Amino acid sequence: MKRDLINTGLLWLVLTILGWVLVLNWNIFPPALAREAEIVDNAFNLLMVLAVPVFTFIVAIMIYAAFRFRDPERTEDGPPIRETGRIMTAWLVVTVTLAAGILINPGFVGMAEIRAGGEPDIVIGITGQRWSWTISYPNGVDVTSYTGELVLPVDNRIEFEITSLDPDVIHSVWIPAFRIKKDAVPGRITQMFITPTETGSFEDDPNVRLQCAELCGLGHATMAMKVRIVEQAEFDAYLDEILAEGS
């Protein structure tokens, strides 16, 4: 019995180290071009690091028991285990502690980090409708996903005021390179704050796009718009350009 515990423990350790090496080296994320994206990715990495030993604990016991206690002669079920006791208590304590811990961090702490950042430098409107986006720039000019791009100034705290045409259906604003999503609801304005930290464009990476993330009908998959994050001077020039075109 003691030997079995040691063997299972060793298997658990080996699988855990393998799992950590895998999750810490395998970069599954699209580019992170905003302050908020870093916070989300850090939270994801922390959850993976914490989840690996829980997962490998179960897998190690299953693998070890399946080989060590295999009995080809016996075909009926084993005797029921009615005793709960210490193992059950330990399991409950550990998993509840982990769950409460991640509720606090990255839960509350990460949320507070994302929300911190003060007043926005610029407010940009986004309106969804089946199946296109309309961007309302601060100079009063509207650009749609048919006619243009969503151009954003880097290093600005941007407030997106998001809504959906009324009447229409619920859409959801999602720019994968920023990670965060926000619903666009008819008759209501929702807010999303983003601070882009790097320039980039759809041409560099398809994750730099505004994509509807709420199944909204036949054209849902195509409800996308190119995004371009540019330096402040280029952004100001862009605003002048669309104003001149519009007037």
Ligand SMILES: [Cu+2]
């Ligand atoms: Cu949609």
